[in-house]
Amino acid sequence: MAALCEEFTLCGLLSGTGVRRQQQQQDGLQGVEEAAERDTVLVTDSGRTVTLYKVSDQRPLGSWAVRQGQRITCPAVYNHGSGEYVVVHDEKVLRVWKDDDANFDKAFKATLSADVCRVHSLPGAEPFILFRGGALRFLDALLADPQQEIETVVTEDEKITWSRAFLEGEQPVLLFITEKHPDWFVYTWRPAFSACQRWSLPPATDGSRVLDFSATLKNKMASLMILFSSGHVRHSEISLAPCDPEVEAELVVSPLLQLPEPADAGALIVLDDSYIATLTPCAAQQRDRLCIWNTTFQTLQDNKEFTQKTWTQLWTHDSKLYIPHGTSLLVLRYTCEPSCLASALGKGTHKSAGDAVSIVNWEALTGKSEQPKATAPRRTPRRRRPPASSEEKSSFMEILSNIPTTPESQIPSLVQRVWMSEELAHLQTTVSSVTQGLVTRCKTESRFYPQSSFIKLIESGMLSYSLCPDLMTLCLEKQDVHTLQLCLEQFVDVPEGVLCACLKMFLTVDEEILSNTVMDTKSAASYVHVNEPPNPPEEAMEQEPAPVVQNGFSSPVVEEDSCDVQMLDKIMPETQGSPVSLRRAVLLNSVLTSPFSETFLLPHLKDVASEQVIILLSYLYYLYQKCSENVTLNLPGQERLSVTQILDWMNLILDAHFTVLVLLPKAKPLLRTLQKFVRAQMKFFSELNKIEGSLSELQNVQRRPRSHGRYAIEVLELY
Structure with missing residues (x-):
């Protein structure tokens, strides 16, 4: 689920009059960019001013303006490497300054040899300049020689209308879009390759206009989203793999979402892997409307209407939306929870549960159709790529045909060809088919098992359990715990039966296998501490004297009169070592954070052996102790174990094995510990409820009118 939270006004905008006011009303803002800290932003208006704001305090930290007659022509950005600000005014004049530079005229100035379109800056990378001709230069190289010759990349009459920078590893990636009416072109640029790759966008079949673009980057694939005046939101996948720059390819655009009504203007921005925000005018009520949509299930999550003009501009930083509204800049906080069907029906999510699942062409997967259904007549672009040769058309079938005979040492290079294939529109189908082909060969050849290739295919993000159900079954047979862990992290549709099978394997697999497995334990090591030898909670409780039994009934547990922190410390004196090793804890965490449904998981949990149940219940109790020690709702680390x-898992284990645990002597000390702790928690929260009742009564007290003197004394009686 996604929702809009509180809103507040960051600053006023139309402080000037005359020409400046008319210009701002026409153009809106230049941009709202992130600054040095998460809670600070740089606001660049369409005139002469750049202002640094502290968002939470709603106050300016600094403001700089160019001279009268000059005009800022691109948004100011922050250089995370040097701690400086960069802006361009009058198309070619580059300014660099710091916080303590009060006089903007004395800041560093460099006049460039070509017009600048945009300055892009990313944390962990050097800023770079995008010129109107499509050329790019890093900032330091440009400052060393401001008058260097700048080449022209785009063709004549092409105009850059949108650009977005990403960070892949430690290298920046840039996407920019040009318009040459009526055609649109997408350019991708990476520093590792000297030339830009150009793609053509097919026009809308209904004749609608393009209103806005947005994009995300994941697994070396850029997902471009386009908002049309007809209300359609379409998307296209763009590969960042190197290819021939002389050949122009046409992107495949697929429908993603349909807005309720068409619009003459609009803004689109990606909030999460599964959520987007749109800002469009509502013709019926003559108001602009902000909507948050779930693209996975195509549902409206939240919306807000504005009574004044918004200029249809959107920015997002640190889970906040920035919208110019009337004469002020409005800030709206929002939340985006992971989106998956399993979490909607049952319990539990993990960090990749919000990954958008691509729509699968099942006919292509089963071989009934070679091409996807066309949603529009085919159109010949201005520079259409040459017809695919027979060798290119058969590349996919060639990879599949070579899987049964290729030596295992050459399988990684064969899998690498999947991402170099021309069939980018069917990449998910290709990945699933190659994975299934490798699994089929593993079943016929017992010694064949290309683990590294399986890992690469899983990490591509194109796989799910439903696309290759036999993969996790094979990993269970091979006891490949590393690949199973990746499957649980990447797949959002793992059945509860398979999830329980992974749980049983993780509880019983030998420590020798775990020690030889490549595994990231840095995250869990911050809260999983193993003593030598480990002392589970039940061992410590075995020394307690058994309760006195008379006539078959035991006396009630003596409850302490006080339920303060001392009593909680008495029941939980000190967290002992983890009952499982660090590596086993990492594997168990991947199961605990996986999506599941209680109804479907409970029958499978009943098949877990009693010894494994005690180990799992002891580990769950250990994790709960860690949360109680730190008074936190989430444990640290990437798993975000809450x-x-x-x-939820503790309740499921007790429900599935309550009778066995009651009759099992080894489990009684642990159950007794849990009982005492729950009793203490109940008393503690009971006292909190009493305090809450007293505070609520205070709110209902009718205060007597104060006297007209300088002061008054009031006495409130609680009892």
């Missing part, structure tokens, strides 16, 4: 997930 108290809710721990309690």
Whole structure:
């Protein structure tokens, strides 16, 4: 689920009059860019001013303006490497300054030899300049020689209308889009390759206009989203793999979302892997409307209407939306929870549960159709790529045909050809088919098992359990815990039966296998501490004297009169070592953070052996102790293991094995510990409820009118 939270006004905008006011009303803002800290932004208006704001305090930290008669022509950005600000005014004049530079005229100035379109800056990378001719230069290289010759990349009459920078690893990636009416072109640029790759966008079949673009980057694939005046939102996948720059390819555009009504203007921005925000005018009520959409299930999550003009501009930084509204800049906080069907029906999410699942062409997967259904008549672009040769058309079939005979040492290079294939529109189908082909060969050849290739295919993000159900079954047979862990992290549709099978394997696999497995334990090591030898909670409780039994009934547990922190410390004196090793804990965490449904998981949990149940329950109790020690709802680390997930699994284990645990002597000390702790928690929260009742009564007290003197004394009686 996604929702809009509180809103507030960051600053006023139309402070000037005359020409400046008319210019701002026409153009809106130049941009809202992130600054040095997460809670600071740089606001560049369409006139002469750049202002640094502290968002939470709603106050300016600094403001700089160019001279009268000059005009800023691109948004100011922050250089994360040097701590300086960069802006361009009057198309060619580059300015660089710092926080303590009060006089903007004395800041560093360099006049460039070509017009600048945009300055892009990313944390961890050097800023770079995008010129109107499509050329790019890093900032330091440009400052060393401001008058260097700048080449022209785009063709004549092409105009850059949108650009977006990403960071892949440690290298920046740039996408920019040009318009040459009526054609649109997409350019991709990476520093590792000297030339830009150009793609053509097919026009809308209904004749609608393009209103805005947005994009995300994941697994070396850029997902471009386009908002049309007809209300359609379409998307296209762009590969960042190197290819022939002389050949222009046409992108395949697929429908993603349909807005309720068409619009003459609009803004689009990606909030999450599964959520986007749109800002469009509502013709019926003559108001602009902000909507958050779930693209996975195509549902409206939240919306807000504005009574004044918004200029249809959107920016997002640090889970906040920035919208010019009337004469002010409005800030709206929003939340985006992971989106998956399993989490909607049951319990539990993990960090990749919000990954958008691509729509699969099942006919192509089963071989009934070679091409996807066309949504529009085919159109010949201005520079259409040459017809595919027979060798290119058969590249996919060639990879599949070579899987049964290729030596295992050459399988990684064969899998690498999947991403170099021309069939980018069917990449998900290709990846699933290659994975299934490798699994089929593993079943016929017992010694064949290309683990590294399986890992690469899983990490591509193109696989799911439903696309290759036999993969996890094979990994269970091979006891490949590393690949199973990746599957649980990447797949959002793992059945509860397979999830329980992974749980049983993780609980019983030998420590020798775990020690030889490549595994990232840095995250769990911050809260999983193993003593030598480990002392599970049940061992410590075995020394307690058994309760006195009379006539078959035991006396009630003596409850302490106090339920303060001392009593909680008495029941939980000190967290002992983890009952499982660090590597086993990492594997168990991947199961605990996986999506599941209680109804479907409970029958499979009943098949877990009693010894494994005690180990798992002891580990869950250990995790809960860690949360209680730090008074936190989430444990640190990438898994984001929460108290809710721990309690859900603890309840499921007790429901599935309650009779066995009651009759099992080894489990009684642990159950007794849990009983005492739950009793203490109940008393503690009971006292909190009493305090809450007293505070609520205070709110209902009718205060007597104060006297007209300088002061008054009031006495409030609680009892």
